Amino acid sequence: MAELPLENLTVPTSNSTAEEVVNTFAAEVKGKNVLVTGTSLGGLGFETSRAIARYANMVIITGHNDERLKLSETAIKKDNPTAKIYPLLIDLTSLASVRKAAEEVNKLAEPIHVLINNAAVGLIPFKLTSDGLELHWSTNHVGPFLFTNLIMPKILASASPTYTPRVVFVSSVAHANPGDPVNLDALTNPDPTKYSPPVAYRDTKAANILTALELFKRAKGKVNTYSLHPGLIYTNAFEKDGTLPIFQGAGVLDENGKPILSKSIPWKSIGQGAATTVTAAFDPSLNDKPGAYLEDCQVANDKVAPHASDPETARKLWDVTEKLVGESFAF
Template identity: 60%
Template sequence: MSTGPTFSFATTADDVATAFLDEIKGKDVLITGTSLKGIGFEAARVIAKYANRVIITGYNAKRLKLSEEAIKKETPQANIYSLVLDLSSFASVRKAAAEINAQPEPLHVLINNAASSFVDFKLTVDGLETQLATDHVGPFLFTKLLAPKLLASATPTYTPRVVFVASAAQGFGTGVDFDALENPDPAKYSKQSAYGQAKSANVLTAIELSKRSKGKINAYIIFTNIFEKENSIPTLQGFGALGADKKPNTEHPWKTIPQGAATTVAAAFDPRLNDKPGAYLDNSTVADNLLAPHSSDPVNAEKLWNITEKIIGETFVF
């Protein structure tokens, strides 16, 4: 990227927000999945210091309130709006999007951070497998419904952004099983495989969103290695990433939450990314070389987009 602040593995979200505070000022930002001790919360916390408004979401209203209170305790002047959102339910996604679309405030940045990881097989109310529904289909529908509001925030000098939080799991296996996405089968289900497919889907969606919007919306994907959810621990221990004490294996360096959220903030506001839509970021810098072939294949991206539109019963119009 062009000259400017230099970031590294140790860079924190506060570091990035301070570097780009002029870009954050005046912006309205929506971040999904903002429970305490997560990278979504950390991103919301630092962005709220400078933004015009930060919309935080979660499916649990009480936990969402705790996040709002924690942010306001640190930054009393922060303008926080709490939005109940269950990404595994089309009805909840539509209700939440309608609530935001009915408000007069603009929307400049959408950060799709919420995720369900390594869960046992279960169908959602809409008949989809839970991980792929929560991590891919729900965010796809939410982004589609909020797209007009994002587009309305564009100016001659500003292009709205959508950020998808992925992980190294985008490289697992052979990518999205398109048949399983439409026709989930418990006999063929693997929680590890489903998570990898969901993260690959995040990458493919960002790539295709950037392509189809033709410069009207810039989408980015970020790498993260932060896992706080208890149900993730056995799987990560199986990979050797966590020890029996639940602490990171020293052979696999893991970021703190402030470090993990840094790339989220960079993807949302670094002006050096303006001419790099669809980029994959690691350590707050472009790292497209880390993408697996199945997660960067334009044929896969188009196929996934078309199938997902079929599942939600709507076409994405710019």
């Protein structure tokens, strides 16, 4: 186990990296068991896991591809040879896979102090999962919703008189894009003739914030929840089908698919992007701010769009999702 840093530590800012934030909150990270979804090399989840592994007791990394999951584990251990890494296979597009993964987690001896719902897809063509769900909704909301609730006993087991477990949802500033309220009909009755990739992404990222708020409400103080925008980061997500033209049209990627660098486009490195996630997971100043939304490692509740903070929408989304997965959850 690495020694806790002794240097003077500073409050995380928009330029902080995940590694710097982990060093700042090393005392909070030390001894914790953390589960991070979506940890492929080159992504935010991997960088989050790599940084946390320096001090955490155990980091559970997840993915739907065994080979890629092993690559991430090897890379993290190369950087942190003493790190305890537990690879977990989970396909968020399959409710059966989610249930199987949750069952595996619940059999572990260790409790889960922090769950980071990081995995997501974005701006992809219409596609239904084996469960009949639209892929955005399944990966970004329904899968994480079910997984979070199924492993809640393991999360609650980490609570103590001095510690409240945390659940973090990686959302996006895209949740605030203008448009109608969150379309729950697209969740329950997916229709390719009414489908729009940007709208689907917007609504599922709003769903992340709404779920965080409703989870905190229903847990009645037993769990602290947070959501966040990591920033504009060039990751392997930009290479997926259908994504490139949308971002080129938005003027953030050039004709070759590379980031357009300008003062008006605040690109972040992957390390800087993962910093806000780590802040949400460990910053002790957030203990009295449950349900907060973060940007640039700071609370930014004023930047949450009305459709993503409406209590009635949050309640309806939770109830509809419970019906979809065929299970109700109580705390």
